[in-house]
Amino acid sequence: MTWDWQVFLTDDGSGRTYLEWMMDAWRWTLAVAGSSWLVAMVVGAVVGTLRTLPARPVVSALANAWVELFRNIPLLVQIFLWYFVVPKIFPPFQQVPGFVLVVFGLGFFTSARIAEQFRAGIQALPKGQRYAAMAMGFTTAQSYRYVILPMAFRIILPPLTSESMNLLKNSSVAFAVSIAELTMFAMQVQEETSRGIEVYLAVTGLYALSAFVVNRVFAVIERKMRVPGFIVSAGTGGH
Amino acid sequence: MKKQLLAVAIAALACVAAQADTIAKVKSSGVVTMGVRDSSGLSFTLGDGKYAGFHVDVCQRIVANLEKTVGKKLEVKYQSVTSQNRIPLVQNGTVDLECGSTTNNMARQKDVAFVVTTYVEEVRIAAKVASGITSIGQLKDKNVATTTGTTSVQLLRKHERANGVDFKEVFGKDHADSFLLLDSGRADAFVMDASILAANIANAKNPSDYRIVGEVLAVEPIAIMIRKDDPAFKKLADDTVRDMVKAGEMTKLWDKWFLQPIPPKNIKVGLALGDATKAAWANLNDKPAEDYAKK
Numbered sequence: 001m002t003w004d005w006q007v008f009l010t011d012d013g014s015g016r017t018y019l020e021w022m023m024d025a026w027r028w029t030l031a032v033a034g035s036s037w038l039v040a041m042v043v044g045a046v047v048g049t050l051r052t053l054p055a056r057p058v059v060s061a062l063a064n065a066w067v068e069l070f071r072n073i074p075l076l077v078q079i080f081l082w083y084f085v086v087p088k089i090f091p092p093f094q095q096v097p098g099f100v101l102v103v104f105g106l107g108f109f110t111s112a113r114i115a116e117q118f119r120a121g122i123q124a125l126p127k128g129q130r131y132a133a134m135a136m137g138f139t140t141a142q143s144y145r146y147v148i149l150p151m152a153f154r155i156i157l158p159p160l161t162s163e164s165m166n167l168l169k170n171s172s173v174a175f176a177v178s179i180a181e182l183t184m185f186a187m188q189v190q191e192e193t194s195r196g197i198e199v200y201l202a203v204t205g206l207y208a209l210s211a212f213v214v215n216r217v218f219a220v221i222e223r224k225m226r227v228p229g230f231i232v233s234a235g236t237g238g239h
Numbered sequence: 240m241k242k243q244l245l246a247v248a249i250a251a252l253a254c255v256a257a258q259a260d261t262i263a264k265v266k267s268s269g270v271v272t273m274g275v276r277d278s279s280g281l282s283f284t285l286g287d288g289k290y291a292g293f294h295v296d297v298c299q300r301i302v303a304n305l306e307k308t309v310g311k312k313l314e315v316k317y318q319s320v321t322s323q324n325r326i327p328l329v330q331n332g333t334v335d336l337e338c339g340s341t342t343n344n345m346a347r348q349k350d351v352a353f354v355v356t357t358y359v360e361e362v363r364i365a366a367k368v369a370s371g372i373t374s375i376g377q378l379k380d381k382n383v384a385t386t387t388g389t390t391s392v393q394l395l396r397k398h399e400r401a402n403g404v405d406f407k408e409v410f411g412k413d414h415a416d417s418f419l420l421l422d423s424g425r426a427d428a429f430v431m432d433a434s435i436l437a438a439n440i441a442n443a444k445n446p447s448d449y450r451i452v453g454e455v456l457a458v459e460p461i462a463i464m465i466r467k468d469d470p471a472f473k474k475l476a477d478d479t480v481r482d483m484v485k486a487g488e489m490t491k492l493w494d495k496w497f498l499q500p501i502p503p504k505n506i507k508v509g510l511a512l513g514d515a516t517k518a519a520w521a522n523l524n525d526k527p528a529e530d531y532a533k534k
Contacts, residue, residue: 013397084423094424098409175387178410187388194346196323 039107048118121152280434384426
């Protein structure tokens with residue numbers, strides 16, 4: 001087995017090198033992952049919060065349905081449903097670009113998981129906190145805004161980190177709807193150049209690097225957001 | 240201790256290299272391993288660990304001659320390979336002869352050797368009859384489907400650059416997926432190897448809705464793959480194919496696999512014997528794809 005890393009500097013037939021193409025592919029991966037992350041966080045936070053609302057059974061049931069729907073169907077199947085099945089039923093859907101489909105497909109899938117984490121975070125809080133907010137005369141919205149959510153968010157930061165890293169790696173399903181991201185690059189270029197091991201190693205490196213950056217960013221957030229003496233005491237002792 | 244390990248590693252490597260003599264290897268082990276594909280036009284599974292196809296038949300003839308040479312009955316094992324792992328598996332000795340549908344090109348010739356070309360693939364366009372598309376010139380600004388991980392992707396890219404036209408490429412993750420793109424209207428045409436197009440059309444709900452149209456965009460020699468630097472085994476395989484061509488058996492095999500109903504669904508592929516394949520049989524050679532492109 002001999003290495004041939006120069007393969008990345010050869011022309012791919014359209015006037016750019018494979019290295020330039022890989023950088024393009026990396027940007028697509030980051031674009032898909034970044035956009036889906038926004039969708040997933042916003043929808044996940046809303047749905048997760050709705051699931052914990054007191055005395056709103058209909059809203060909670062709808063939020064439960066959302067979570068179970070998106071969590072119980074394999075991701076790749078969901079993407080194909082959006083791509084092939086939904087346009088059969090609603091023809092205008094065919095005009096929606098693949099990028100938008102995959103951002104929402106991946107975003108909704110991840111939102112179900114993030115919603116569960118938000119619910120877990122909220123329910124992990126001692127009941128006393130909710131009662132204290134009520135005793136202060138807060139409305140439900142105010143108690144969530146000022147008391148419950150800020151605490152819950154800090155509790156779930158570690159699983160949220162994993163989820164965000166997962167999302168980045170899950171973005172590889174975008175290749176199935178014709179987005180030229182890293183996985184597609186790897187599959188295509190190893191065939192064109194017959195240098196599969198070099199290509200996959202480089203792509204693996206980029207995925208690992210991206211995921212690690214996500215991890216570090218969250219570590220910084222975790223440190224900056226820490227409230228001394230509360231919940232995330234990071235080994236300095238509890239209450 | 241480390242040095243000893245290193246010595247063992249080097250000895251192991253030397254063993255792998257020594258196995259380039261396939262005939263000796265098969266003789267001592269009594270086993271020959273055929274690399275096969277799960278769903279390719281030339282080699283596919285019938286389920287239940289059984290494989291069949293045009294190239295599988297050719298390989299069985301090679302194995303029969305191999306048995307004569309080593310003078311004993313060999314156990315034939317099938318190893319399913321993919322386009323990603325087929326070359327390493329041949330190199331490391333897991334597979335003795337790969338009977339899938341591998342393009343013979345110069346990059347691969349650095350790692351492996353090929354038996355004389357048994358099949359020449361033509362890259363063509365499939366479109367819906369209703370679309371009225373009959374040539375690549377009509378595909379400007381249209382959605383053109385092809386499959387990720389195939390040389391057709393590169394071919395389209397080069398064609399765009401050379402002729403200054405712009406396709407909107409959509410990529411299926413496999414051939415069935417690409418055909419679905421065409422079927423569902425997400426793509427106006429599907430550019431791929433003619434045998435794959437023919438097989439997909441044959442298996443469609445309404446085969447008469449689709450047709451293969453236009454000029455031949457590229458030709459690629461497809462051959463059975465063996466280990467590099469093994470002249471005795473290559474000669475045996477080459478001679479087998481040569482005798483089959485002489486006896487007219489290749490034409491019969493073509494008829495059997497491409498014009499008659501084939502298992503598992505008993506559907507006719509309906510792909511006529513192309514001029515390029517005829518020429519390759521008339522003048523057997525193991526030239527890489529690059530030599531075909533020059534013409």
